[in-house]
Each structure stands twice: as C-alpha cells, then as structure tokens.
Amino acid sequence: MAQQYDAGSIEVLExxxxxxxxxxxxxxxxxxxxxxxxxxxxxxNAIDEASNGYATEVRVTLHQDGSASVYDNGRGxxxxxxxxxxxxxxxxxxxxxxxxxxFNNENYAYSGGLHGVGASVVNALSRWMTVDVFTNWTHYQMxxxxxxDPVTGVVAAGKPAGPLQVLGNTRRKGTLVRFMPDDRIxxxxxxxxxxxxxxxxQLAYLNRGVRITFTDERAKDPEKREQVFCYEGGxxxxxxxxxxxxxxxxxxxxxxxxxxxxxxxxxxxxxxxDTTENLFSFANNIPTAEGGSHETGFKAALTRVLxxxxxxxxxLREKDPNLTGDDFxxxxxxxxxVMVKNPQFEGQTKGRLGNSEVRPVVESIIAEKLTDWLxxxxxxxxxxxxxxxxxxxxxxxxxxxxxRDTAIRASKLDATPLVGKLSAARGRKAEDNExxxxxxxxxxxxxxQGRDSRFQAILPLRGKPLNAEKKRLxxxxxxxxxxxxxxxxxxxxxxxxDIRGLKYYKVIILSDADQDGAHIRAILLTFFFxxxxxxxxxxxxxxxxxxxxxxxxxxxxxxxxxxxxxEKTVKxxxxxxxxxxxxxxxxxxxxxxxATTMDPSQRKLMRVTIDDAAQADRLVTILMGDxxxxxxxxxxxxxDFNRADNFELPxxxxxxxx
Numbered sequence: 001m002a003q004q005y006d007a008g009s010i011e012v013l014e015x016x017x018x019x020x021x022x023x024x025x026x027x028x029x030x031x032x033x034x035x036x037x038x039x040x041x042x043x044x045n046a047i048d049e050a051s052n053g054y055a056t057e058v059r060v061t062l063h064q065d066g067s068a069s070v071y072d073n074g075r076g077x078x079x080x081x082x083x084x085x086x087x088x089x090x091x092x093x094x095x096x097x098x099x100x101x102x103f104n105n106e107n108y109a110y111s112g113g114l115h116g117v118g119a120s121v122v123n124a125l126s127r128w129m130t131v132d133v134f135t136n137w138t139h140y141q142m143x144x145x146x147x148x149d150p151v152t153g154v155v156a157a158g159k160p161a162g163p164l165q166v167l168g169n170t171r172r173k174g175t176l177v178r179f180m181p182d183d184r185i186x187x188x189x190x191x192x193x194x195x196x197x198x199x200x201x202q203l204a205y206l207n208r209g210v211r212i213t214f215t216d217e218r219a220k221d222p223e224k225r226e227q228v229f230c231y232e233g234g235x236x237x238x239x240x241x242x243x244x245x246x247x248x249x250x251x252x253x254x255x256x257x258x259x260x261x262x263x264x265x266x267x268x269x270x271x272x273x274d275t276t277e278n279l280f281s282f283a284n285n286i287p288t289a290e291g292g293s294h295e296t297g298f299k300a301a302l303t304r305v306l307x308x309x310x311x312x313x314x315x316l317r318e319k320d321p322n323l324t325g326d327d328f329x330x331x332x333x334x335x336x337x338v339m340v341k342n343p344q345f346e347g348q349t350k351g352r353l354g355n356s357e358v359r360p361v362v363e364s365i366i367a368e369k370l371t372d373w374l375x376x377x378x379x380x381x382x383x384x385x386x387x388x389x390x391x392x393x394x395x396x397x398x399x400x401x402x403x404r405d406t407a408i409r410a411s412k413l414d415a416t417p418l419v420g421k422l423s424a425a426r427g428r429k430a431e432d433n434e435x436x437x438x439x440x441x442x443x444x445x446x447x448x449q450g451r452d453s454r455f456q457a458i459l460p461l462r463g464k465p466l467n468a469e470k471k472r473l474x475x476x477x478x479x480x481x482x483x484x485x486x487x488x489x490x491x492x493x494x495x496x497x498d499i500r501g502l503k504y505y506k507v508i509i510l511s512d513a514d515q516d517g518a519h520i521r522a523i524l525l526t527f528f529f530x531x532x533x534x535x536x537x538x539x540x541x542x543x544x545x546x547x548x549x550x551x552x553x554x555x556x557x558x559x560x561x562x563x564x565x566x567e568k569t570v571k572x573x574x575x576x577x578x579x580x581x582x583x584x585x586x587x588x589x590x591x592x593x594x595a596t597t598m599d600p601s602q603r604k605l606m607r608v609t610i611d612d613a614a615q616a617d618r619l620v621t622i623l624m625g626d627x628x629x630x631x632x633x634x635x636x637x638x639x640d641f642n643r644a645d646n647f648e649l650p651x652x653x654x655x656x657x658x
Contacts, residue, residue: 016095016124016157020146023185026121030186033611036195038125041118042070042177047203047285049074050210051339055174060200061215062191069178076135077175079164088164090131090142094123095158122179123158125186129179134172141165146182155184193219198615201229205241206285206337208234235268235335242280242614243333245621245630246272249389250382254373258365263358264339265365267298269332271386275396275472276530277329280614281336283343283353289537289613292346292353294338297362299325305370306387315387323390326495330393335614338362400474400494422488423448425457425504435459435488435504436544436598439511439520442586443593447510450590451598457504459488464520468527469624482527491532499534507535508605510544510597512584525608526624529616536608545604546585546597553577559596561604 019026027037039060049055055074062068078089085092097120123129123144133140143161148154181189193216204212211230219225231237236253249271256267281288281295288295303325310316310323338358346354374383425433435457438444444460451458465481473494476482486493490503509524511517521543528535535541547559549566553573560566570577582588588596597603610616622630 016097016120019097019121019124020155020157020185023125027125032188032190032192035181035186035189036192036199038122038179038181039068039070039191039196040199041122042068042179043200043203044285045119045177046070046072046074046175047207047210049174050207051285056209057211057213058200058203059213059215060196062193062196062218063178064217065180066189066191067178067180068191069176071174071176073172073174076133076173077131079133079135079140088142090133090140090164091160094119094129094131094142094144095160096120119177120158122177125182126158126179127182127184128161129158129177132167132176132178134170134174134176137169137171139167139170139172141167193224195611197227198612202238202612202614203285204229205231205235205238205335206282208232235266235337238335238614239268239270239333242278242335242618243270243272245618245625245627246274246333247626248272249331249385252382254370254382256366256369256373258369260361260365261357262341263361263365265294265337265362267334267336267366269334271389272331272333274331274333275393277326277331278333278614278617279329279336280334280617281338281353283338283340283345285337286343286345287613288345288351288353289610290352293355293357293359294336294353294362297359298334298336298366299329300359301363301366301370303328305367305374306390309374309383310387310390313384313387315384315391323394324397327390327393327397328386331389333617396472396474397495400472400477421459421462421484423451423453423458424488425455426453427455429455430503431505433457433504434506434508436508436510437461437485437524438585439517440584440586443510443512443584443588446586446588446590446593447598450592450594452594456598457488459484461520464516465523465527467523467624468530469620470626473531476527476531485527489532489535491535493531497532497534499538502535502540505540506542506605507540508542508544510546510585513546513548513582514584517584522624526620528608529610529620533610536610539607539609541608543606543608544597545606546582546588546593548582550580550582550592551577552580 023030023034027034043058043060046055046058049072050058055072057071057073059071060068061070077093080089081087082089082092085096124146126144127146129144131142131144142164144158145161146155146157146159149156183189196216197214200212200214204210209230209232211228213226213228215226216224233240236255239253252270254267254269256265256269258265279295279298281291281298283292283294303323306328307316307322311318316323338353340353340355340358342355344354346352373379425435427433432455434455436447436451436459438447438458438460441460441462444458447458447460461481463481465485466476466479468476468482477486477493488503489507490501491497491499492501507528509521511520525541528541545561547561548563549560549569551558551560551566551569551573553576556573558569558573560569585593585597595602619634622634625631
C-alpha cells in the first residue's frame, strides 16, 4: 500500500542539520579533500582580513588531538548583538547559513568567500568548535558542539554550548578558530601536513608581506614542526620558486601590475627552455585552474603586444604571418592574479572566472605595462631573447605540423598500426568505455582475455615510452608507443587536441607494483600532464590497483593490496593458508585479473587529480627533468627507505615468498 503523501510528509530541516545530511552539497566530498576544504574555509576568512589590509599575520596549527586552529590578527569577528536576530555576531556567523559580511563591498573590498556558508558549514561538520575573539581590549569566547541525543541518537549540529563569554582583558587583536572534524562524517580525519603546507605557502606568495606560520604539533622532526612563509616579492618570488629547477632563458622576472575599474591585476613572467607553457591564474586568492576572462585578456594582450614589437625590431618581416599565442607562451612560467569586487566562478569545479567585464580591463592593463617594459632600454636584450624563442617555437610548430601530416599520410597515426595492439571496446558510448594501458604483452594477453569487451579496451605497451619532459612534441610524435596511445584516445595532441574526440572516459594505467611499473606510470603521467592536461583536469585518468598478495585457505580466496591489508587478512583466516606474492600482472590468469583489478564492482582505482597545478608542475620538473641535483635533494628529503610497518609473516609463509 502506498504511503500517504501530504503536507505532513514534508520534512523541514532547520539550522545546520541539512549540512550534515548532505555534506557533499557544501564541501564536495567527505574524503580527504573534503576534510581539508574545512580548513581552507577558515583560512580563507583569515586571508580575506589580510588581503584587505586588516591583518598582517595568520597562524595555522594542526594539533596533537586531531583538531586544527587558525588565527589572524585582524579586526576580530563582530561580538555585538545582531539587530534582527538578537544574538551575538559570533553566533550568527557560525550557526546561520548564508550569513556573513561579504555580500557587499563595505566590509571587504575583495573577498574569496561570497556565499556566507563557510564558517557555519565547518561548525556543522565538526564535533566541536571554539571561537576566541580579541577586540576592544577584551577576550571573548564561544563554544559550539555537535552532540548526539542519548535517546534518539540525532545529532544537533553546531549548537552553542553556552552564551558568548568574556574571559578577560587582552592586548591581542583578531580571531582564533579551533575545530575538531567529525569522524562520523568524514572517511578520514587525518590532516596531510604537506597539503596544508603547500597551500599556505602559495597564499603567502599571493599576499605580499603577510606572515603565515604553519605549526604541525604531530611532526616528529622538530625542524619540521614550525614553518614560516612571508614573501616581500609576492608573485615574483612565486615564479622564481617555480622556475628554480628549470633552465632559464630570461634571468629576470617581468613584473606587470596595474588597476582599472576596481580590478587589480598582477602578472609575473619568466621564460625557461621548456617546450610547454605554465600559466597559473588566481582570482581573489582562489586558483582558477580552468582559466576564465582574466586569462583570456592576458593572452590576447601578450600576443598582440609581442607581435607588434617583433615587427618593430625586424624579427618579423612585412610578409611574415603573425606568431601565435602558443609561440609566445612556449617556455613561459607565469603567475596571474586579479582581485575582483564580485567574482563569478563557473565550470565543473568552480575553477573558471566568468566575469566578462574583467577581460578588457586585464587586456588593457597588461598591454600598457608590457609595452612600457619593452620600451625600456635596459630590457632590450631580454626582449630579444623572448622574441627569438618565439620565432624558434614557430619553426618547431611548423616542423611538427609537417611531421604530423606526413605521419597521417603514411598511416602512422591512423588505426592501421594498432591492429594486434589495441583490443578496442565494442561499445560506442565514450562515457561508458574504459581504456587500460597495460605494461607488457604478457599482462596485455591476460587483460584481453579477462576484460568485458563490451566497454573495456586494452592497449599493451611494448617497452617504455619516451620521457616527454625531456623531448619536443615532434620527438614525442616519433615514438611508436605514444602514437598508438594518441590514436587510441582519439583526442589529437598539441594545438589539435580536442577533448570532444575522446573515445574512452576512463583511461586506466595498469602497471606492475615494482620499480619498472612505477617508472612507466611516471612517464605516462608526465605525458598526460604536459600534452593532454585536460584529460587529468577532466577526471579521466586513473591508476589501476592490482593486489600484491593472494591468500588461499581451502575454497576461500582473499586478496591483499598492501602489507597492512595482508596482516589483517592473515589474522582473519588463521593458520593453514597458502600465500602467493604477485611479482607482476603477467602472473595473474585472466579470471584473477578480472576479479581483482578490472571488475568495476570489486576493483580499486585511484583517480589522478591536480589540486595545485603550480606545485604539480614543479614536481614534474624535479622528478622527470634534466637537472639531477634537485631530484637528489627531493629524494633525500622525502623518500622513506624503511618499511612503513613491522608486520612479519610466519617463517613458513615468508619462505614461500623468497
């Protein structure tokens, strides 16, 4: 019998309860990324105080008990009574959705937080939160909790534990927020120190002169317990940091800054011998990985002004065509920032600035400042180097075009050479199809036999592809393995890349769990990052996770994906089991490979994402570039050559694995 549906069936959720029921609507996910989103919300509030000139210092601490705290020496959140709600400003900000002081430009001229949900959402998704306010020589404190009713078990989200208290007098200024993420909500409540450190360092670069202190009380190494970031050079220092492992073409950073129509624009540019461009843009301190109107304006100004200059100095003759924007941006590392009064963020990840009025303003500022820089006599030598690099890039681009056309005519990039290599999926819906890039013919054979051919395709690699970090695009196109991969994907490459041609929405790298397998993964990820980055940013690239061990006892079979899981499995099954350690995918028969690694209902996949494109670019250069010393330094600093656990197999089982 159907349940009656009337007005009484409508559930009204008040306060912060909706946040706990649908946390993904507010922070995207309850994974580690969502956990860190909580911290970013509070950090962004502190940075807004600094970027608007009210604070000079921000302190972020990861505490031993798992909580995190953020302090800024700004004005302090309002403590007086709200005229309509008749509760303190502290209670309004941390318990009411869509309540804040950033909806107009009276309190904050520029702000990254526009929706008024950040602080209250963090409160709703925390077990407890304490807010200390230091203002008017007085120390105020208010505590919030998300306790469960002992009878019903229902959690009252972010409720005040009491009224706003006065704790005493103080000379301090600002706001201190400390919160404990709720382990009933999140998959993990373990903070990643490197993730936090990298974001805080980036914010210090973007906010010139602001002192950001990061303390990790959990750190075993005393030298890593506290780190201070403060850069008087701002984004110019940021560019120097990003290029310090690269070979420079222009030794100095070109700094272009200006303001117009309430838009502040800054760009720091340096050229290296890279064959790709690295443009990292931000709007109101928020990364805009998908670009937007500010990037469009910047690129248009750069191309127009440099073409005009190239003709003025005779690098381009009258009959020569203009150079393209890609030519001028080859090898360029640039950090572009804008501050906009009412930013509109668009795109799949809200990573694109949509304000149409920003484009002409940025184009005007960059064109004026770049022209002034080029006209300065002391910059003539560096300007000539930049133009010369662009002319050479155009020549290489033409060579690549000819090589590509020749390759197509010779059927090197059509489907013919894939016969016997690619086992295509029978399905024609790209969004349902998967491409497994498999290491070696042996594993490729098992994968081909074990797959579901309706939607799964297999492309075996015969040998290692080139390291794309060290090769030009024409050299990459000359590599047979990469040609096969480009053809299989159907997107093209370089200026011909078009994501709409993608034949497989899941591109899965499947390699052995050894050094060679890790190297192949690194080479493929470098190729995608440098020449098909949209595959990664669009969420199409994955790493397959084959098991390391097979534990069998009688008719029962268990698979363990790492040593910790093996330890749990061995304890679970007890004595009398047999153990197999897979040295490579080729050791699995088709049924095992399907059951453990390819079956969508059972397998484990790791999606490749780019949380910080600038830091990702720097790491790719360090790990895959020409310079040995930065790579050695990175490995010695971060590599752990000790076992992560002390689990040891019983002697009789360990002997099986020798």
